Amino acid sequence: MNGGVSGPLFSFSNVTGGYGATTVVRSAGGEVSPGEACCILGRNGVGKTTLMRLLTGHLPLQSGSVRFDGQSLDGLPPDRRHALGLIYCPQERPVFDNLSVRENLTLMAPAIDEGRYAPFFAAFPILESRMTQSAGTLSGGERKILSFVRGVAEAGRLLLLDEPSEGVQQENVERMAGFLHEAKAAGRALLIVEQNLAFALDIADRVIVMDHGEVVLAGAAADMTEETLAAHMHV
Amino acid sequence: MASFLGHSAALVAALALLPQLVGEFWAYTLALYFLYAIASLGIGLCWGQAGFLPLGQAMFFGLAAYLSGLSLIHFKDSWLLLLLLPAAALAPGLLAYGIGLLVFRGRTLSGPFFAMITLALTLLAFQIANSWNDVTGGFNGLKNIPGLPGLSDFTDLYYVSAVALGVCLIGIAWLRRAPAGVLWRAVSQNEQRVRFCGFAVQNVKAAVFGLSGVLAGIGGALYAPQQNLVTPQLCGFLLSADLVIWAAVGGRATLYGPAVGAVLIGILTADLRDEISYWEVILAAIFIVVVLYFRQGLMGFVEPPVERLWRRRAKRTLDGPARPAASGDTGFALDGVRVRMGSVRILEGLDLAIDRHGIYCLIGPNGAGKTSCFNAMTGELPVRSGQIRIFGHARTGTAADLLSRIGVGRKFQAPSLFPDLTVAENFNIGLWGGRARLRDLVRMRSHGWSSAILREAQSRFPFLAEEDRRAGDLSHGQRQILELVMVLIAEPRLLLLDEPSAGLSQTETQEVIEAIRWVGGRLNACTVIVEHDMTFVRELADRIFVLHQGRLLASGTVAEIQADERVRAVYVGASA
Amino acid sequence: MDPILTINILNVVYEVSTLAVVVLGLAVVFGLLGVMNLAHGEFVMIGAYCAFFIQAQNLPFLAAIPLALLVCGFLGLVVERLLVRPLYARPFDTLLATWGLSMLLREAVEAVYGRGFRSVATPLTGSVDVLGADYPSYRLLLTVVSIALVAGLVWWFVRSATGRRIRAVVNNRELAGSVGIPVTALARNTFVFGCCLAALAGVMLAPLLPVNPTLGLDFILKSFFVLVVGGLGSLVGLISGAGVIGGVESVVSAFLDRTYGYTTVLIIAILFLWLRPNGLFPRT
Known part of the structure; x- marks a missing residue:
């Protein structure tokens, strides 16, 4: 780690952007430090996914800045960000549908490394049993699990x-939470968009609430009551 | 209205005076490229206005040329020519309209597919023209086609072409400014919105394509008596390609662009092809540069200010017709x-x-x-x-x-x-x-x-x-x-x-x-x-x-x- | 078996397999970049002229292969940078630009070599006996090489790490970037690879073709028709498309004449474009 002991690993400020001339996210800011999880909450349609795509380089910033490990990420394409250690699991189309489960997991690695995936296969045996099937035949929730495993197993x-x-069975959501706690304990930083409030509060150290493309509430998860947060997410 | 008439009068005067200025030989050459220019105007309508690119426009030009050539050969000096020659010009329009209806029907995205269908059709047309010896004369084509009755020298031929081009330009200028033109440009930008405003987009596009067929038909019908020779190349891929290049380089979205492109490049090519061995390469490079950087083409630099002068918006003075009365239940x-x-x-x-x-x-x-x-x-x-x-x-x-x-x-x-x-x-x-x-x-x-x-x-x-x-x-x-x-x-x-x-x-x-x-x-x-x-x-x-x-x-x-x-x-x- | 029938069957196989080599390059580029490279045929043509050039220098025929790969690889690199990449997400303009490029290459070759047909001598003369039929050795060799090439490429595409990554980008470009695939570089390499494959086909086919500047036009149209008929979805589609187009053309040509063969292919293509634009095996 060369990011300094106390400073945030990843920070973004004044992030504004959207699709073409349409601005979806306005002046969003936030940060995560190693060993910490930050959850972005809000109703659907408030710009959470757009913010993620702005942070990962899939959409150009209209203004603002994104920094990782003291370095500006401005203009870096997604694959370069990945090389620096940003691992992104998107919400929609999370896996390569026409590749097999095995190919999805080994796309950037020479072979299935038993040590690397063993704990995941133990937790989600469905993946191991579908190794040769194409990922497109998995259910929506299974695809999310595959995407999750691919991301968490990487070293970023x-x-x-x-x-x-999204779409994952409750027992598997709990297993996911377990892996995320382990990741935090290993010093990794997490930035998570969630709709499931219980799951989010289980792992979050920090919470960002969005509405109308703007951050309307941000702070330590411990300072927020579930009722306040639910009010922002429910109809 | 006054500006429109003034504009048209200036155009007519310019076309009428040109032969006096450039001499008989050039008048003759110009006459040929005027006919190509008319066909190129059709590409301007399809591509520059309605937003779909036809790559096989020569098939309509060639079809009209064959029809007109056959009419002139078989009905020389007969009054029937008064019917047959206009029919030769209109037939490709009908064909194009029919093709348009079939191809655009039920298809929301027609871009490259439409272009490739027209390209394949023009190749097919070439094959037919080239091998149907009994009718088309095969590879050698129709020879010794008589000229238009009563016209003899090169200047006469020039005036026929010039009048045809002038009439087409004036007609197109009118349509571009009329609601039809607005509708075409709307189609090129957002077909979905046009449909949700209540227009059957496929019919609009088929009509534009039909119109472009008529324009190519006018050019082709006059080509036969002017050149006295019609060969299969007239239906072919190369002329189709040239027409597109002329429209692109001249400025596909402008009124004069396709015509200016056809005349200017056509004449430069005729003049320079033998002198500069790389002329065609240069031309292709120019086309690429236009596609990459100057999509508005040559006339794009000139025309917008001119068009703005005409485009004084009509005041909203009368209510449009009422919508048809509602019927049926609610919801x-x-x-x-x-x-x-x-x-x-x-x-x-x-x-x-x-x-x-x-x-x-x-x-x-x-x-x-x-x-x-x-x-x-x-x-x-x-x-x-x-x-x-x-x-x-x-x-x-x-x-x-x-x-x-x-x-x-x-x-x-x-x-x-x-x-x-x-x-x-x-x-x-x-x-x-x-x-x-x-x-x-x-x-x-x-x-x-x-x-x-x-x-x-x-x-x-x-x-x-x-x-x-x-x-x-x-x-x-x-x-x-x-x-x-x-x-x-x-x-x-x-x-x-x-x-x-x-x-x-x-x-x-x-x-x-x-x-x-x-x-x-x-x-x-x-x-x-x-x-x-x-x-x-x-x-x-x-x-x-x-x-x-x-x-x-x-x-x-x-x-x-x-x-x-x-x-x-x-x-x-x-x-x- | 009747020798005439044998020869006809071999001709169909020859036609289909050589066509498949040309289409494969076009299809991979289209799948990965979304670019229908209308100048693809001109790379075949340049490959054929490389063979002509090498023979004119009295060099061994095989020397044409590295030359063609070098020339077309370099051209592909330049074209990708100057034409394809700036027009990314403007597919219609890319179509026009590559079409302009095809004219440019055609006219450039014409300016150097003229319009006339050039002939390239067959490096392998004589014929072999196939089930009682006399078949030209070079044609047979070419058929075998083409089948091996297509099969090898398909195998590579399915099994190799790069092939997997190409399929991943085709399937989900956004995710591909996120998992660390350098999409831009992969797209460039694939484009260059497609050009080289066309060039290779050009060298191999040169002895059997009337080498002239418009040779590419035939190939691009036929290749495009193959993709239209087969659909852009899969290798199965590609091979069946090549089977339909190449097969129909050679069969009809054998029974009637080449004009009818060509006309039939055009009609089939028009019908597919009109009625079944996604082909036999559409991309899901």
Whole structure:
């Protein structure tokens, strides 16, 4: 680690952007330090996924800055960000549908490394039993698990997960939470978009609430009551 | 009008004087390239105006040339030529119109496919011309075609070509400025919006293609008597390609561009091909540079200021014809509607019925099927099973343009309008849809239509009165409102609004809320809104419908929905 | 078996397999970059002229292969940088630009070598006996090499790490960047590879073709038709498309004449474009 002991590993400020001329996210800011999880909450349509895509380089910033490990990420394409240690699991189309489960896991690694995936296969045996099947035949929740495993097993220092629990069965959501606690304990930083409030509060140290493309509430998770947060997410 | 006549007079004078200035040889050469120029103008209409590229225009040129050549050979000096020669020019137009109807039917994206079909057709035409020896003379073509009766020297031939080109240019100039031209440019920018304004886009495009066929036909019909020789190359790939290059380099979107390109490059080529061995290479490089960097072509640098002089906007002085009176019931009903995309289930037996006026909100998490519900209702998504009734009639899979004409209006999530047209032109497309008859589309006075709703909207939103602004220059919020008003001036009885407040500021949201309330009452319509913004929903909704996983999860008043535990589970997750 | 029938069957196989080599390059580029490279045929043509050039220098025929790969690889690199990449996400303009490029290459070769047909001598003369039929050795060799090439490439595409990554980008470009695939570089390499494959086909086919500047036009049209008929979805589609187009053309040509063969292919292509634009095996 060369990011300094106390400073945040990843920070973004004044991030504004959207699709074409349309601005979806306005002046969003936040940060995560190693060993810490930050959850982004909010109703659907408030710009959470757009913010993730702005942070991971899939959409250009209209203004603002994104810094990782003291370095500006401005203009870096997604694959270069990945090389620096930003691991991103998107919300939609989270896996390569026409590749097998095995190919999804070994795309950037020479072979299935038993040591690397063993704990995941133990927790999610469905993956191991579907190794040769194409990922497109998995259910929505199974695809999210595959994407989650691919991301968490990588060595990057920052994990960006966009709604990892969407469509996943409750028992598997709990297993995911377990892996995320381990990742935090190992000093990795997590930035997670979630809809499942219980899951989010289980892992979050920090919370960012968005509405209308803006950050409307931010702070330590311990300072927020579940009722306050639910009010922002429920109808 | 005066400027239009003055402009036309200047054009005629220039064409008439040219032979005196350049001499007989050049007049003769010019005459040939004038005919190509006419065909190239057709590409300008298709590609520069309506936005689809024909790569096989030579087949129409060649067809007309063969027809005209055969007529002249077999009916030399007969009065029948008075019928046959115009028929030779019109036949390719009919063919093109027919091809257009077939190819554009039921196809939303026709871009490269259309281009490649026309390319394949022109190759086929070449094969036929080349091998049908009995009729076309095969490889050697039709030889010794007599000239037009009564015309002898080169200058006469020049005047025939010049008159034809002049007439075509004047006609096109008229159509470009008429509502038809606005409609074409609208099609090139946003076919979906044109359909949802009530126009059958495939017919509009087929008509433009037909017109381009007539233009190529005029050129071809005059080519035969002028050159006295028609060979299969006239239907071929190379002439087709040249016509496209001329239109591109001259400026496909401008009035004169395609003609200037044809004459200028044609003559330069005739002159330089033998002197500069790399001339064709240079030409291809110029074409690439135009495609990459100067899409407006040569005349793009010259014409816009000239066109702006003419384009004085008509004052909105008369109300357009009233919309056809409403008939049938209020509202709609979806009955067990299923929609799938590949293996993904989008709607899983959706039941949803609304049978009275009012404002209804459709909410639900991502992927619940809200927008898909609208898409199924407006024929944008194929319905696997189930039934959709609108105003009491079965409308499963009915095309959007017909729905618009019977009173269904839809606003899309991202503003869907015509960014390169002015605000006035955007309104006009909305006004003409469902109201304008064919003859209204070629009359300048249709530009001056107005409607009570439009006037009210303009007094509510003052920026809408600045009608000369380019729609694409408006802010996001203003574009949302412009699209909303475009939909409203068609006076729909069923209004589908997909996230009308997306990307709006708080003040703009408030304005939109008021506008929807106003119009709902004004039109006595049934308004259905997909929305995430809960302030919006709470303020407007008479009733809320919650969708989840392609089904209706719950419905009720705002308070009922807020108290519903199932809805809470969907939104906040299974809370411990 | 009847020798005439044998020869006809071999001709169909020859036609289909050589066509498949040309289409494969076009299809991989289209899948990965979304670019229909209308100048693909001109790379075949340049490959054929490389063979002509090498023979004119009295060098061994095989020396044409490295030359063609060098020339077309370099051209592909330049074209990708100057034409394809700036127009990314403007597919229609890319179509026009590559079409302009095809004219440029055609006219450039014409300016150097003229319009006339050039002939390239067959490096392998004589014929072999196949089930009682006399078949030209070079044609047979070419058929075998083409089948081996297509099979090898398909195998590589399915099994190699790079092939996997190409399929990943085709499937989900956004995710591909996120998992660390350098999408831009991969797209460039794939484009260059497609050009080289066309060039290789050009060298191999040169002895059997009337080498002239418009040779590419035939290939691009036929290749495009193959993709239209087969669909852009899969290798199965590609091979069946090549089977339909190449097969119909050679069969009809054998029974009637080449004009009818060509006309039939055009009609089939038009019908597919019109009625079944996604082909036999559409991309899901």
